[in-house]
Amino acid sequence: MGITDQNHQNAEKLAAAKAAVKLVKNGDIVGLGTGTTATFAIKELGKLVAEGLNIKAVASSIRTEELAKSLGIEILDLGKTSSVDISIDGADEFTEGLDLIKGGGGALFREKIVASLSKQAIIVTDSSKKVKKLGLFTVPIEVIPLAYQYVFGQIVKLNGKGKKRIIDNHDYITDNGNLIIDADFGLINDPKALSDALNKIDGLLAHGLFIGLTAQVMMSDRSEIIIFK
Numbered sequence: 351m352g353i354t355d356q357n358h359q360n361a362e363k364l365a366a367a368k369a370a371v372k373l374v375k376n377g378d379i380v381g382l383g384t385g386t387t388a389t390f391a392i393k394e395l396g397k398l399v400a401e402g403l404n405i406k407a408v409a410s411s412i413r414t415e416e417l418a419k420s421l422g423i424e425i426l427d428l429g430k431t432s433s434v435d436i437s438i439d440g441a442d443e444f445t446e447g448l449d450l451i452k453g454g455g456g457a458l459f460r461e462k463i464v465a466s467l468s469k470q471a472i473i474v475t476d477s478s479k480k481v482k483k484l485g486l487f488t489v490p491i492e493v494i495p496l497a498y499q500y501v502f503g504q505i506v507k508l509n510g511k512g513k514k515r516i517i518d519n520h521d522y523i524t525d526n527g528n529l530i531i532d533a534d535f536g537l538i539n540d541p542k543a544l545s546d547a548l549n550k551i552d553g554l555l556a557h558g559l560f561i562g563l564t565a566q567v568m569m570s571d572r573s574e575i576i577i578f579k
């Protein structure tokens with residue numbers, strides 16, 4: 351991607367993030383996503399908090415927690431929070447039916463917990479993330495290390511091609527101390543069926559198919575915000 355394309359994509363991410371942040375109300379507990387688009391939203395929220403907006407938040411990753419705290423946003427313990435008013439997160443792919451692939455940034459497990467706790471899970475994206483069918487982006491799968499070989503084999507049985515996530519020549523380790531397998535299932539005809547099948551695998555902590563968790567996707571396309579819900 352050229353610099354102009356990247357600037358354009360960032361402008362769209364920022365516009366979507368700003369639109370979503372407008373939905374946050376005083377007193378809300380806000381779920382904070384992870385990734386570049388979520389980061390735009392967290393920075394916008396930080397500005398509003400500095401101006402007096404009274405919110406508390408839960409974070410979907412250690413890096414998001416650190417960023418939010420640095421902006422003066424109070425962070426609650428996710429494990430002690432029973433309900434989130436609104437969450438704002440990005441996605442790697444989404445369909446008009448609001449099925450998503452998430453986890454490109456490795457935070458899928460906590461992101462799924464945050465989305466599941468949310469009364470209103472909002473996804474913010476640029477226009478490149480909308481697809482007719484999920485699956486061009488691989489499905490991230492978080493695996494407890496001692497179950498790695500077993501889970502890998504089960505992914506193959508589901509006709510997936512798995513690849514352990516390696517960053518800078520090292521196994522990528524999630525905030526929860528686990529590994530990630532990026533699994534290519536080709537274009538996914540039935541995301542719910544695949545999600546259900548993956549959910550049955552012992553040792554698989556979470557996968558990046560987010561089905562039925564999203565209230566709306568706010569996608570920025572040039573100067574327009576398009577809402578899917």
Ligand SMILES: O=C(CO)[C@H](O)[C@H](O)COP(=O)(O)O
Nearest residue numbers: 385386387440453454455457
């Ligand atoms: O799921 C995620 C992180 O685990 C992100 O939301 C997803 O990867 C999109 O990231 P970005 O906003 O940087 O394009």
